[in-house]
Amino acid sequence: MNGFLPISKADMAERGIGQLDFILVTGDAYVDHPSFAHAIISRYLSAHGYSVGIIAQPAWKDIGDFKRLGRPRLGFLISAGNMDSMVNLYSVTKHRRARDLYSPGGKAGKRPARSTIVYAKKIREAYGNIPIIIGGIEASLRRFAHYDYWDNTVRPSILVESGADLLVYGMGERPIVEIAEALDGGLAVQDITYINGTAYSAPNLKRVYEYKSLPSYKQVISSKASYAKAFMTEMRDRKNTLVQEYDKGFVVQNIPSEPLEQRELDFVYSLPYMRAAHPIYQQPVPALEEVRxxxxxxxxxxxxxxxxxxxxxxxxxxxxxxxxxxxxxxxxxxxxxxxxxxxxxxxxxxxxxxxxxxxxxxxxxxxxxxxxxxxxxxxxxxxxxxxxxxxxxxxxxxxxxxxxxxxxxxxxxxxxxxxxxxxxxxxxxxSGQLKLAPEHVSEEVLRLMGKPGIEKYQRFCQKFRAASQHANRKQYVLPYFMSSHPGCTLDNAVQLAEFIRDTGFMPEQAQDFYPTPGTLATCMYYTGIDPETGKKVYIPKTAEEKSMQRALIQYKAPKNRTIVKKALHKAGREDLIGHGKRKLIRD
CATH class of the missing domain: 3.30.750.210 (Transcription Regulator spoIIAA)
Known part of the structure; x- marks a missing residue:
């Protein structure tokens, strides 16, 4: 008998399990390592006496795979995986990625777009009225109405779209055990409305006694100012129950669960993980190799x-x-x-x-x-x-x-x-290079990013160089910069290119801002408002400007010469075209 959790009826029989308490469905390959959320949650429940089976990367176009382990006694748990499924599938340019690092051999195509929603609907189709609890990064960041970059629209809470009964947000060990105990005690999932770190749908607010109302779904889809207000409350208010109204009811979020104490955190990482991908896979899972x-x-x-x-x-x-x-x-x-x-x-x-x-x-x-x-x-x-x-x-x-x-x-x-x-x-x-992320040099862009001024990065680099020399090590800092962040104008992008020129170090890659749910910058991107100040923010949105900003970070690359030249003309910085050390490109 291997030490992995059951993935088949044969595994269950080998362990003398007639019916599992929970089945965890994940968009990632089954990797029993504490860097994978599904491993932590399943092991944590197991340590508290509950049997858990794993359905990893199910075929989602029919219900067959979702019935592989039978009907669980207490319910289904769903996670899209360690990454948001849309980020996993699509680049910032909305092109389909060629690889999935969380799949065996890095093979793409093992998970659907919006995996949490797809899995929940298939389980509902297979088993009807069974408790479905969603969690993980995808669900956590979509617990209220949110801007969706891929559809360029505001989508409702993932609770509404998936039809799930409960959503666990944040790091879910404490709430998932409380949910398990409530279900095991005979409480209906619709009555589990009191657990911190969870959200649920409700037809009315008769059982919600003290709460703060967010702008409704109808308001946030019709007013960007309302959207910005809602997001700031969601991000900052960690002391009140928050409620958002929809056409057919409400989404209710309880206050966050308290972080695990040190002894509890130690316990989580002491569980008997196999620290490996399941032997069913013939090829390695690249994401595991990074953290093994x-x-x-x-x-x-x-x-x-x-x-x-x-x-x-x-x-x-x-x-x-x-x-x-x-x-x-x-x-x-x-x-x-x-x-x-x-x-x-x-x-x-x-x-x-x-x-x-x-x-x-x-x-x-x-x-x-x-x-x-x-x-x-x-x-x-x-x-x-x-x-x-x-x-x-x-x-x-x-x-x-x-x-x-x-x-x-x-x-x-x-x-x-x-x-x-x-x-x-x-x-x-x-080992040779230290990766740091100053992200930009413009004071205003860095303020909007919440990053320190560039002078602190330069001071650190000076101290690191001196320390490396003292240790007799040839080492350098590898900086990461971001293009097209909200607030970043073409002038700011040119300013960054000049900084790169003056440091004499050309970045190997440029990161374009990716508007993903749950970030302050995504709120800025969608609304054009800095929600902390209420002031307007410039948003670079056209494909041409985004490509210009990205190319300026790597202005020396021959493939970027034409677009860099066009960007400099557009910015009125022809002084940077020509011959000499201060020029970015030749004319």
Whole structure:
């Protein structure tokens, strides 16, 4: 008997299971590794005494695959996967992607568009009135009416579109067990309306006693100002039940679930994961290869970048595992047969937030960013715990190197006045290049992004270069820049190109802003409004301007010469065309 959870009736029989308590349907291949959400949720439920089966990447054009494991006793759980299914399927230019990193062999075509909705409807077709609980990043970011970039329209809550009974948003361990206990106790799914971290549909508000009303679906589809107002309330209000009205009822969101305490987080990562893709697959799952020898240390992010959905999904309460728990996982990695001595990452949404604390006696606020435009007085910098953790992992027998590949927030790193973190980083945790994301250089664009000023990036680079030289290592920073973010004009794009020219480093790739549900920047993109100030924001939307901004980041590439020249003429910057070190292209 292998240690994976059941994926067939034969697996169930081998384990003496006549009927599963839950069946989890996922758009990803079945990978039993703690970097995959379906693995965490299924293992967590199993640890609490519930039997769980997995249906991974079902054939969705009929109901056959959804009946593979029979009818579960308590209900179906649905996740589109670790990525939003639309982002997984389509590039920012809305072209179909050739690969799916969460499928065996990277093969595309294993999941449908809007997977959560498709799976829920097929399960309803197969089993009728059975509890259906949706969760994961796709559902979490669509819990209210939201702008859909792919259809260029505002779609209703995914609860309304899918017909699911409950939606779990955020990191779902605590609410999913509460739901399981309620169903196991005989409570009808329609009566499970009290669990934090969940949302549900209701025909009326007779059982909702205290709440805050959002602009209705009818209002947000007819008024962009109403949409912006609704989004800001959804993003910031974490203390009230929120309600949005639809034609045939209401979507009700309970307050967020409290983040797991450290001992609970340690427990999650101590569960008996196989740390591998199911042996049914003949080819490797590329997404696993990226994280197989990495360790998740933190959850949550105080960065609150406008283009990132982490704040809306996970929140900005940063929690971290104990050092003992992480070291035990490192020791476990050394015992794996393919481990070569290299731990690829010890981090999370932002690696160096390990140990950060908010000391506001009133609790963490939701109305301002912790780091920009300047550090909040209640934010307590703490790189010491992370440094000590990394030293302990480096000392584990069998570990040769420990790298940090998840994000480094450089403005936060600069708060370490001793400089010890940057020295440790340069001496021990970088392999040739350190990837950082300054994103832009324009003060106004960076403000809208929620990113620090470019001078902080430059200061960090200076300190990193000095630390690398002191450690006798040839290393450099690889910057990532973003084009066409809300607020970014063609003039701003030219300003960025001049900065790239002056630094003498040409980025290997350019990232075009991708408007995905649940981000402040997507709200700006759709409404043309900065919802934090109510002021208008310039939005680059035409294909031509977007291609111009993207090409300016890589102005030296021969393939971009024609469009860069056109962009410079359009911006009135013919002074950058010609011969000489200050020119971007030749005439």
């Amino acid at each position: 020898f990495s360790i998740t240390a933190t959850r949550g992010c105080i960065g609150a970048c406008a283009f990132c959905a982490l704040y809306y999904h996970q929140g900005k309460d940063v929690t971290w595992r104990s050092a003992d728990s992480i070291v035990r996982e490192a020791e476990q990695l050394t015992a794996e047969k393919d481990f070569k001595g290299y731990i690829h990452d010890v981090g999370g949404p932002t690696a160096n937030f390990y140990g950060v604390k908010c000391i506001n006696p009133k609790g963490r606020c939701s109305t301002r960013r912790c780091l920009t435009p300047e550090k909040c007085k209640f934010l307590k910098e703490n790189h010491g715990e992370y440094i000590r953790l990394l030293r302990r992992i480096r000392a584990v027998k069998g570990v040769k190197r420990v790298f940090i590949r998840s994000g480094i927030r450089y403005d936060y790193a600069l708060l370490d006045k001793s400089g010890e973190f940057i020295r440790e980083l340069a001496a021990h945790h970088v």
